[in-house]
Amino acid sequence: MKPVKVGVLGLGTVGGGTVNVLKRNAAEIARRAGREIIITRASARDLNRDRICDTQGISLTTDPFEIINDPEIDIVLELIGGTTLAKTLVLKAIAQGKHVVTANKALIALHGNEVFAQASAKGVMIAFEAAVAGGIPIIKAIREGLSGNQIQWLAGIINGTGNFILTEMRDKGRDFADVLAEAQALGYAEADPTFDVEGIDAGHKLTILASIAFGIPLQFDKVYTEGITQITRADVEYAEALGYRIKHLGIARKTAEGIELRVHPTLIPHRRLIANVDGVMNAVLVKGDAVGPTLYYGAGAGAEPTASSVVADVIDVVRAMTGDPENRVPHLAFQADSLADIPILAPEQFRTAYYLRLHAEDKPGVLADVTRILASHQISIEAIIQKEPPAGKSSVPIIMLTQNTLEHELNAAITEIEKLVTVTGKVNRIRLETLG
Numbered sequence: 001m002k003p004v005k006v007g008v009l010g011l012g013t014v015g016g017g018t019v020n021v022l023k024r025n026a027a028e029i030a031r032r033a034g035r036e037i038i039i040t041r042a043s044a045r046d047l048n049r050d051r052i053c054d055t056q057g058i059s060l061t062t063d064p065f066e067i068i069n070d071p072e073i074d075i076v077l078e079l080i081g082g083t084t085l086a087k088t089l090v091l092k093a094i095a096q097g098k099h100v101v102t103a104n105k106a107l108i109a110l111h112g113n114e115v116f117a118q119a120s121a122k123g124v125m126i127a128f129e130a131a132v133a134g135g136i137p138i139i140k141a142i143r144e145g146l147s148g149n150q151i152q153w154l155a156g157i158i159n160g161t162g163n164f165i166l167t168e169m170r171d172k173g174r175d176f177a178d179v180l181a182e183a184q185a186l187g188y189a190e191a192d193p194t195f196d197v198e199g200i201d202a203g204h205k206l207t208i209l210a211s212i213a214f215g216i217p218l219q220f221d222k223v224y225t226e227g228i229t230q231i232t233r234a235d236v237e238y239a240e241a242l243g244y245r246i247k248h249l250g251i252a253r254k255t256a257e258g259i260e261l262r263v264h265p266t267l268i269p270h271r272r273l274i275a276n277v278d279g280v281m282n283a284v285l286v287k288g289d290a291v292g293p294t295l296y297y298g299a300g301a302g303a304e305p306t307a308s309s310v311v312a313d314v315i316d317v318v319r320a321m322t323g324d325p326e327n328r329v330p331h332l333a334f335q336a337d338s339l340a341d342i343p344i345l346a347p348e349q350f351r352t353a354y355y356l357r358l359h360a361e362d363k364p365g366v367l368a369d370v371t372r373i374l375a376s377h378q379i380s381i382e383a384i385i386q387k388e389p390p391a392g393k394s395s396v397p398i399i400m401l402t403q404n405t406l407e408h409e410l411n412a413a414i415t416e417i418e419k420l421v422t423v424t425g426k427v428n429r430i431r432l433e434t435l436g
């Protein structure tokens, strides 16, 4: 059979890693795909830059459209990132009848509905395993391996940079900015690192996971995102003392009322395996009704781990390209005409437990006032600790864990607690999940 010709758009970290893996493992890959797969063309903004890959045998250009318009190219790898040029290139590649493999989570999360519709109309495939959790084959696991299940919920550490920052702060007491700079130097952080620390990147990935888990259209605009910049060392220490770790989780849960889509710092019991996922590693816990909880762990970023997913997608595309387009695995796991219009819940409708930290005067009745307010909102307390007052201060830190409650009730209770004359400042709250 004729070799399959691949054009690579972008020769940065992921593009470079992909060239290396496809070249190094060419023989094994051909045995798996049933055909030789060769990169014949690649584009990069600057052809004189030092690269992590050997581009010998690849025709290079600064103009990605040359590759899109080349009739010899069967599969385009979009490894540029972003949602402007990348979107134009992907839509043009589809229009030219080319299959596309992309690692672009923002593109899929924001424009995937349109991209998939156009691809289906043209009978081409869009593969995006590398868009979520780098080298972990989580898309394939949910879309294919768990396709007999009703997925009930999933929770993941799906941003390596954020996890690296939280781990270094906890273990080494390092500064936020210092750790972020290291993640940037290692090539893990997004071009705009606020995407990592404010939960936007995790929100993109959660959007994709939720769609394939529940069979709903991609809806990034309905994801609640909260970053890690407000996490203090004190919270990390109090959480540890109570038997919890703070992780930045993406959570998607199907409830009777609708679907919760949320990214936020979360206390989780330290005995859970996922609580021990440290550094830039990613992990996703998926609960299916038949299988129970399943956990997927691995490198969530980096050149070759991400290339591992890109190349697996290329092989999948090659295997399926001569088959009947009607019988391919659907882009979003469910048949395109069977996506469900399940409501996405507003944050006030979330149901979860909470860690609360407040500062109150150390005198009789103060705690009773706080617990009375919580009780009036049907919020049960799971644990409570009162610390020594810090040197020179009369107020004491009080830390509480609540049982599951409606966020709306908690917000109302916090407003009342903050009005107590015996309570100083704001009540700091972090959501808590037992992931049981």
Ligand code: HSE
Pocket: 131, 133, 134, 158, 159, 160, 161, 162, 188, 189, 190, 196, 201, 300, 301, 302
């Ligand atoms: N910035 C992302 C992360 C890269 O840190 O996880 C992989 O998507």
